[in-house]
Amino acid sequence: MSLRHALLGLLSEGPASGYDLLKLFDESLANVWPATQSQLYGELGRLADAGLIVVLSEGARGRKEYAVTDTGRAELRHWLLEVKPVPVRRYDMLLRVFFFGQISEDDAIAYLGEQRQEAAEEADRLAELNETIAPYADNFAVYGRLALEWGLRSSRMYQEWAEWAINEVKAHDRTANPDSCKPD
Amino acid sequence: MSLRHALLGLLSEGPASGYDLLKLFDESLANVWPATQSQLYGELGRLADAGLIVVLSEGARGRKEYAVTDTGRAELRHWLLEVKPVPVRRYDMLLRVFFFGQISEDDAIAYLGEQRQEAAEEADRLAELNETIAPYADNFAVYGRLALEWGLRSSRMYQEWAEWAINEVKAHDRTANPDSCKPD
DNA sequence: TTTCGACATGTCACTGATGGAACGTCAGAG
DNA sequence: CTCTGACGTTCCATCAGTGACATGTCGAAA
Structure with missing residues (x-):
């Protein structure tokens, strides 16, 4: 509605x-x-x-x-x-993460790397957009800015998470295959 | 799909x-x-x-x-x-933010305060859940953990954003009504 | 004068999701 | 022996969203 x-x-x-x-x-x-x-x-x-x-x-x-x-x-x-805002419930991207067991660690890392990259680009795009908005225009723009800031913080969080997750997967990889020794 | x-x-x-x-x-x-x-x-x-x-x-x-x-x-x-993950596109909560001009600054702040509170509770809930998961169980749990961490970071980001937004609205309030002087 | 792009609305088939009703089976507790 | 609760499937009405198609007007440029 x-x-x-x-x-x-x-x-x-x-x-x-x-x-x-x-x-x-x-x-x-x-x-x-x-x-x-x-x-x-x-x-x-x-x-x-x-x-x-x-x-x-x-x-x-x-x-x-x-x-x-x-x-x-x-x-x-x-x-x-x-009316309470309905929280977002569906994340196609996170759903894939649950099934990382079905692909190789390298593939999982590549996937996360792509996500990291896209989040970074989105953050840049929003930061640029943020510059173009007049500092104090109409209410709509003032409050729209709050939403924009949300997007910005969200993209950055996404990016940092992906970085963290890549390291987690690498750590898990080493635990699972302690013999192999890949270059970082 | x-x-x-x-x-x-x-x-x-x-x-x-x-x-x-x-x-x-x-x-x-x-x-x-x-x-x-x-x-x-x-x-x-x-x-x-x-x-x-x-x-x-x-x-x-x-x-x-x-x-x-x-x-x-x-x-x-x-x-x-x-297949590229489809990004989340709809945020009921942010949609409301765009229309803050229709309600008073106090109401807007109250709304954001509630969001802050709920995000904090969600973060606590997830942090607790994180404790209960065995450190290295099956793949499914290992990778589920990544998703959980996403939720945790997401809630925290949400909480911080709401705090920031409350201050923004207060600042805007003071700009719009420089005469009034409310207690913080 | 024709043509093209912006203006402007309406409709349709399809998909994914929600929520609930209906139906029947089986094991165990009392 | 009966009842209850977990097991287990199927069907249906409804709704929101997507993408495409149909239809037509108007002003300006070529």
């Missing part, structure tokens, strides 16, 4: 059409809650049916401009203040 | 029934890839149709014991080595 509230949130900054919202999603929320066009238009319809938003005006090319109603604003507040 | 490979992974440690697998899921993979019973049995059927697993034997109470085939093992290896 989060898409619903994402739309209410965006609309509560001002009226917009489905098309506008789609762009807003891609610009700002893409990294925390991506949405496709079909989902978005569908949800807008349902939101309107439920009376949480209304069509303000219809413009050229069938453009419909939506605005939040009081009910919608109340629903958004309720979600923000009283 | 990850459930598929999770099942192949579990089965490659030895034959098991759907019921066994469900328990294994709950014990070991629940934190990285939860699955419900209905999904699991359905997937087992499809896996068998595709020839990636076979029914080894049928026991009492309609119990079917499955085992991986060579094709299945190959598929697992392929997934482990060549």
Whole structure:
């Protein structure tokens, strides 16, 4: 149900059409809650049916401009203040780690190395993005910054974990095969 | 498609029934890839149709014991080595952060405080769990430990971020309302 | 004048996940 | 002997998300 509230949130900054919202999603929320066009238009319809938003005006090319109603604003507040965020539960990447026993230590290390690399690149990308944001723009940018910082810290943590894990696997390798002596 | 490979992974440690697998899921993979019973049995059927697993034997109470085939093992290896893990993309919690402009600074701080608290508890829980695992058991436990460490680092990062974010919001509050002077 | 890219919405088939109902079996405790 | 709890499977409705397709408008440039 989060898409619903994402739309209410965006609309509560001002009226917009489905098309506008789609762009807003891609610009700002893409990294925390991506949405496709079909989902978005569908949800807008349902939101309107439920009376949480209304069509303000219809413009050229069938453009419909939506605005939040009081009910919608109340629903958004309720979600923000009283609904517990659902934690992330699925990690494709960690799932693979459980099955490292099925591949060689070298392959496992290579896998972790790639993850390390990608996390590092992501961290760089976000750090750069962080530079480009005006220091104190609108609320949206101010709070978006918090999310960005989360991404940054998350990538760095990921990177450090991968480094640590590589050493763990190497240590395990040595324990399992004490005879072999590979160069580091 | 990850459930598929999770099942192949579990089965490659030895034959098991759907019921066994469900328990294994709950014990070991629940934190990285939860699955419900209905999904699991359905997937087992499809896996068998595709020839990636076979029914080894049928026991009492309609119990079917499955085992991986060579094709299945190959598929697992392929997934482990060549398929890029899909990164996590949706964060209900961060989505809310974007809409902090809709609530008061105090409410935002309270929200972040709760997150901080929960992350701390999760970190404690995982640290404790880490103690209970035998230092060098089977492969599965050794590599599960890597995942556990990820969770630990992740929770700690989350906690620290929330602390940092609370201060950010306070700073923003003071910038926006320089007259007011609240106790810390 | 045609054509192209941006604007704009709607719909469909498919997949993965959730949650629950329904059904039946077997061993052991009381 | 009966009941209970663990064992064990199957099916179903529903929902969110994905990706593709269909349809059409409008302004500007070639």
